Amino acid sequence: MLRLFPEPAVRLTLKDVYRDVFFPERRERPYVLLNMVSSLDGKAVVEGKAGLIGGLTDRAIMRNLRARADAVMIGAGTLRAEKLTLDVPEDLSLERASRGLKPQPLAVVATTSGNIPLTQHLLNTSPDNLLIFTSPATPCSRLTELSRRASVETSASLLETLSLLKQRHAVGILLVEGGPSLNHALITEGLVDELFLTLSPKLLGGKGEGSGSLTILEGLALDPDKTAQLNPISIHLSGRELFLRYSLHG
Amino acid sequence: MLRLFPEPAVRLTLKDVYRDVFFPERRERPYVLLNMVSSLDGKAVVEGKAGLIGGLTDRAIMRNLRARADAVMIGAGTLRAEKLTLDVPEDLSLERASRGLKPQPLAVVATTSGNIPLTQHLLNTSPDNLLIFTSPATPCSRLTELSRRASVETSASLLETLSLLKQRHAVGILLVEGGPSLNHALITEGLVDELFLTLSPKLLGGKGEGSGSLTILEGLALDPDKTAQLNPISIHLSGRELFLRYSLHG
Numbered sequence: 001m002l003r004l005f006p007e008p009a010v011r012l013t014l015k016d017v018y019r020d021v022f023f024p025e026r027r028e029r030p031y032v033l034l035n036m037v038s039s040l041d042g043k044a045v046v047e048g049k050a051g052l053i054g055g056l057t058d059r060a061i062m063r064n065l066r067a068r069a070d071a072v073m074i075g076a077g078t079l080r081a082e083k084l085t086l087d088v089p090e091d092l093s094l095e096r097a098s099r100g101l102k103p104q105p106l107a108v109v110a111t112t113s114g115n116i117p118l119t120q121h122l123l124n125t126s127p128d129n130l131l132i133f134t135s136p137a138t139p140c141s142r143l144t145e146l147s148r149r150a151s152v153e154t155s156a157s158l159l160e161t162l163s164l165l166k167q168r169h170a171v172g173i174l175l176v177e178g179g180p181s182l183n184h185a186l187i188t189e190g191l192v193d194e195l196f197l198t199l200s201p202k203l204l205g206g207k208g209e210g211s212g213s214l215t216i217l218e219g220l221a222l223d224p225d226k227t228a229q230l231n232p233i234s235i236h237l238s239g240r241e242l243f244l245r246y247s248l249h250g
Numbered sequence: 251m252l253r254l255f256p257e258p259a260v261r262l263t264l265k266d267v268y269r270d271v272f273f274p275e276r277r278e279r280p281y282v283l284l285n286m287v288s289s290l291d292g293k294a295v296v297e298g299k300a301g302l303i304g305g306l307t308d309r310a311i312m313r314n315l316r317a318r319a320d321a322v323m324i325g326a327g328t329l330r331a332e333k334l335t336l337d338v339p340e341d342l343s344l345e346r347a348s349r350g351l352k353p354q355p356l357a358v359v360a361t362t363s364g365n366i367p368l369t370q371h372l373l374n375t376s377p378d379n380l381l382i383f384t385s386p387a388t389p390c391s392r393l394t395e396l397s398r399r400a401s402v403e404t405s406a407s408l409l410e411t412l413s414l415l416k417q418r419h420a421v422g423i424l425l426v427e428g429g430p431s432l433n434h435a436l437i438t439e440g441l442v443d444e445l446f447l448t449l450s451p452k453l454l455g456g457k458g459e460g461s462g463s464l465t466i467l468e469g470l471a472l473d474p475d476k477t478a479q480l481n482p483i484s485i486h487l488s489g490r491e492l493f494l495r496y497s498l499h500g
Contacts, residue, residue, distance in 0.1 A: 002255075002257070004254040004255050004257065004259070004485060005252075005254050005259075005487060007252070007254065007258075007259040008257075008258060008259060009254070009255075009257040009258060009259060038291075038292055040445065040447060040466075040480060040494075040496070041288075041292065041465050041466045041467040042288055042291065042292010042293065042294075042465040042466065043292065043465070044292075046471060047471070184455060187453055187455070188455075195290065195453075197290060199449075199494075201479045201480040201481065201482065201496065202479060202480070203437055203445075203467055203472060203480070204467075204471060204472055205434060205437070205438075205467050205468075205469050205470055205471045205472040206470070206471040206472075207468060207469060207470060207471075213471060215291050215292040215293070215465060216290075216291045216292065217291040217453055217454075217455050218455075218457060219455050219457060220455055220456070220457060221296060221297070221454060221455045221456040221457075221463060222453060222454055222455035222456075229451045229452060229490050230290060230451040230452065230453070230490065231451065231490055232451065232487065232490055232492070235254060235485070235487070235492075237255060237482065237485070240479050240480065240481055240482055242482070242485075242494075244290075244449075244492075246290070246451065
């Protein structure tokens with residue numbers, strides 16, 4: 001693994017990437033990191049799934065970021081699309097402990113429909129470490145069902161969700177791992193502080209939503225005034241994959 | 251401008267970027283460079299247009315690549331979408347002369363419908379330096395009209411177009427500047443040798459074709475076997491924009 005920027009270039013081991021970066025605390029809500037992987041033609045989801053785009057290194061970097069977060073959040077669509085875990089392996093649990101963090105980040109799923117295949121698709125997560133945010137529109141029956149397998153809270157907006165994560169659950173650093181609709185909503189509302197983007201050296205094609213191909217942001221065109229230019233903080237290269245870290249604050 | 255990769259990092263002036271890179275000759279067709287700019291969320295076209303995504307540096311790099319090419323090709327859709335020029339400014343014309351190239355690269359437009367607003371949208375290009383490739387499906391009336399303003403040739407496939415460019419017009423290096431459909435067709439047929447991708451530090455959103463938002467490749471999902479991993483050749487950073495150069499050959 002080569003850190004190319006800031007220069008001078010430095011070789012480092014995979015497990016040291018993002019190990020010592022500083023994430024500031026915010027008062028009203030968690031400091032929000034968004035981590036995504038996309039192909040060179042901007043595809044973050046193919047055939048409905050994100051899991052096939054990044055390589056082993058990308059997954060290791062994802063775990064490094066999880067090791068730094070108090071909580072990891074995904075949208076329900078991402079969980080419906082494929083089996084996944086939001087946990088970190090044992091060695092990173094130990095590292096978390098040395099940082100004063102709980103062994104596993106709190107797993108957070110955001111849903112409106114309440115339609116989440118928890119048992120089938122969310123692997124390893126213990127019910128007492130799982131928090132589901134529903135909306136006032138979530139059908140009552142689904143809410144009852146979900147509350148048997150996890151803590152369930154209802155919030156009226158993403159801003160409220162983040163505020164609850166900070167106030168009730170002491171989440172200082174929140175890592176968001178998609179999908180594209182949740183990303184878009186967070187970006188639109190100005191709730192993301194940093195973007196970690198893995199550029200996978202592939203060209204995937206695929207024509208829009210119908211084909212199951214999505215970019216990292218799916219939703220209406222953003223107001224250019226609200227999406228100021230992002231600022232590159234670091235650039236790593238491993239094999240053919242690029243790992244870009246951007247700040248969303250000027 | 252900072253070249254980050256290959257390391258060690260080197261500062262260089264804008265006009266020296268890609269100035270001395272070597273592009274090999276191919277026998278059957280031109281060596282094909284594809285140059286595109288996209289946002290961090292993979293958008294290469296917003297509101298139907300590509301021109302708003304890259305900054306001044308991106309346009310300078312684009313001209314550097316044009317200075318190296320025997321011909322510059324775009325698809326007709328790109329020309330229908332906005333006014334543009336395929337020329338290089340005077341200083342690069344002089345540099346071309348010193349390389350033994352004609353003052354301007356041959357301007358090539360590929361079209362099936364024959365519907366191209368040449369007079370309104372293609373700026374500066376002289377009729378004797380403009381070549382339009384139509385297809386056997388192009389309506390005869392359009393062909394007549396186009397042939398008043400440019401040289402017109404008909405080819406049955408992109409492979410034939412490239413072959414004609416090489417054999418009849420001595421095009422050794424062809425620079426393709428989109429749009430997404432032409433890119434997709436070239437990539438699908440394995441006709442691209444290098445990808446130059448400018449990553450503009452923006453998040454643009456926009457939902458698929460209907461909204462006028464497109465990625466650099468628009469078309470069916472690609473066969474993963476035919477789209478081997480691309481290989482990063484160089485990485486430049488200028489301000490907040492990244493300039494990536496990839497080889498499509500292993």
